[in-house]
Amino acid sequence: MTAMMTVFMTINGTETEPLEVPEDLMLLEFLHEYLNLTGTRYGCGQGVCRACAVIHDGPMGARVVPACVTGVAWAHGRAFRTVEGHADRDEEGNVTAVTPVQQAFLDHFSFQCSYCTPGFVAAAQALVERLEVDPVPAEDVENVVLEALNENICRCTGYVRYLEATRDVILATPGLTIGDGRAEGS
Amino acid sequence: MRTVLRVLAGLVLLGVIVAVVIFFGFTGAGPVPPASRDLEALDEETRAEMVSLGEYVAKAGDCAACHESEDGLALAGGTPMETLMGTVYGTNITPSEAHGIGDYSPDDLYRAMVYGIAPGGRRLYPAMPYTSYHAVSREDIDALYVYLMAQEPVEKPNRDADMAFPFNIRPLIAFWNLIYRPDPPEGPGPGLSAGEKLADTGRGAYLVDVLGHCGECHTPRNLAFAKTGEHLGGTVIEGAVAPDITPQGLAGRGWTETDLSQFLSTGLSPQGVMTFRMFPVLSHSTKYLPERDIEAVSAYLAQDMPEPSEPPSDPDAIDAHPEGHRLYVGLCAGCHGTNGSGQPSGSVPMVGNTTLMLDNPLNLQRVILEGIPARQLSGHLRMQEMPAFDATLAEAELEDLSGYLRARWGVDAIAMQDQ
Structure with missing residues (x-):
């Protein structure tokens, strides 16, 4: 008999009702089965492929966590953003405007099957928000993007398009970089 | 004067x-x-x-x-x-x-x-x-x-x-x-060139104590940094515990001769995966030893070994360490399993884990904080990366988590069993 526990958390800005769940339930299952938020994807189930990545909004700012191996026992009382929570929506819940990261992924045709996309959206968005607080020299952006997205696996191998899209958003957004990354050789 | x-x-x-x-x-x-x-x-x-x-x-x-x-x-x-x-x-x-x-x-x-x-x-x-x-x-x-x-x-x-x-x-x-x-060298033996002539225990001793120089890390040192008489008795070196690998020490943590052979040839056994300065020992040395030499080494290390202990497990630790249990279920169980069973090529079992059974929590706490890189072990065998939790856990939480793990499957569970 699995022990139960009562949990609540803030998902996409809304606090959930307290819910009685098995204590070893993973955050991904909680999103799918209890909140009907099915955009976050189940991939490897071992925290490696990052298809399940969601943003944890904590004291350190936005950080990505793998929802498939992060338990509700830890998630309890914390705030998360899933892929459903990035775009602006109207009162009926229809998307009115996607984020610059999402728009760049569309413009660059970054994905084909899209299974990995929610994880890439989370990782790129968390990077953009980190750079708002802690900008990097423009010439380092490619490395910083690679480092931030390197763990996300895309079986359609859209990597270059994801990386280029993220780089372009960062270079086009004032305040994320220091200096002009296009000064030399690019 | x-x-x-x-x-x-x-x-x-x-x-x-x-x-x-x-x-x-x-x-x-x-x-x-x-x-x-x-x-x-x-x-x-x-x-x-x-x-x-x-x-x-x-x-x-x-x-x-x-x-x-x-x-x-x-x-x-x-x-x-x-x-x-x-x-x-x-x-x-x-x-x-x-x-x-x-x-x-x-x-x-x-x-x-x-x-x-x-x-x-x-x-x-x-x-x-x-x-x-x-x-x-x-x-x-x-x-x-x-x-x-x-x-x-x-x-x-x-x-x-x-x-x-x-x-x-x-x-x-x-x-x-x-x-x-x-001085002079104590009876330089016939060495590896003697081949079959070197009896198995002699070959094991030669590989462990002489060529393999296991005692350089596993034997405690005195103030002059010389190895003491507690041969292979375990010590802290370069910021990590080199565990006690005497027959008594190994048996107390549940090692068998077969486990030792598996660990030395593949880097992985039911007790865990090679970490810290032991991992390069696999990739530079032990994975190249042929089966006969691996067996000679294990036989020597397990010579006159007492009956190995069963893996300790104390479910009372859940109630005794509620905060540690909550952290385990929330951050670790996704890979290591709610019951500590682990996953092949993904995560080592907590049940029977040798690091949890060391008196000193140093290695356990370092692994939690620093993680372990993905490992290419020997042959087709791999272990995926264990992530670092230094940015996730506060100091008190680390203590709670390691205290729980040691009480549930480790050194403190052994103490409860022995009572």
Whole structure:
């Protein structure tokens, strides 16, 4: 008999009702089965492929966590953003405007099957928000993007398009970089 | 007054004379047995055999553990070894004339390995494990010599040792040798070249205590940094616990002879995966040992071993450590399982885990904070990365989590069982 526990958390800005769940339930299952938020994807189930990545909004700012191996026992009382929570929506819940990261992924045709996309959206968005607080020299952006997205696996191998899209958003957004990354050789 | 001064001066003079006599008379290289054969006049077949045996001596002796370069050249030198007295760097042992051992004779290599004396009388720091290598057979050193001289020279300068005063005065090592170096070498055995003639336990002892120099990390050291009599009894070295690998220590943590063989040949056993400075031992050394030698090593380590303990498990720890349990279920159980069973190639089991059963929580806490990189073990065997939790866990949470793990499946669960 699995022990139960009562949990609540803030998902996409809304606090959930307290819910009685098995204590070893993973955050991904909680999103799918209890909140009907099915955009976050189940991939490897071992925290490696990052298809399940969601943003944890904590004291350190936005950080990505793998929802498939992060338990509700830890998630309890914390705030998360899933892929459903990035775009602006109207009162009926229809998307009115996607984020610059999402728009760049569309413009660059970054994905084909899209299974990995929610994880890439989370990782790129968390990077953009980190750079708002802690900008990097423009010439380092490619490395910083690679480092931030390197763990996300895309079986359609859209990597270059994801990386280029993220780089372009960062270079086009004032305040994320220091200096002009296009000064030399690019 | 004058008499007192004279007596004092006389005593000082006597002391100096004794020191000089000791220095030159007793702490240089001891006897050097004649070369096993004329290495200048080898026929092609013998040379090839010696290169192949020498390569095996180099692997079983894990030269690369310290003599690897920063960019992964096995013998070019550069690996730092941090001690309380300072840092020494593994030297270039490729046949470079300028930087390596290109101008060594076979006798020079014997003196360096067995006595810690380099050509010109320069004394090596005992970081070079000559107190373990002291019983390497002349045949094996000759084979090693032929192998090393057959390698490509790498023109890479050595990095000077960075030792604090007075440990930076190398001649003083003479007095350390006087006390701590076993002279003359205790019965240099027939060595690996003896093949089948070396009985299995003898071969195991030779591989563990002499060539493998396991005691250099696993045996506690005294204030003079010399190995103590608690052979393989476990200690802290370079910021990690090198566990107790005596038969009693191993049996107490549930190791069997079969587990040891599996661990040494693949880096992985029911007790866990190789970590810290033990992982390179797999990739440089133990994975190359043929089955017969792995078994000889395990048989020697498990000699007269008591009945191994069953993996401890204490479910009461859940109620006794509610915060630690919550952290385990929230951050660890996704991979290691709610019941601690682990996943093949993904995560090691907590049940039976050797790190949880060490008295000192150092390794456990470092693994939680730093994670473990993905490992290519031997053959097809891999382990995925364990992420670092240093940015996730506050200090008190780390204590809660490690306290829970040790109480549920580790050293404190053993204590509960024994009550």
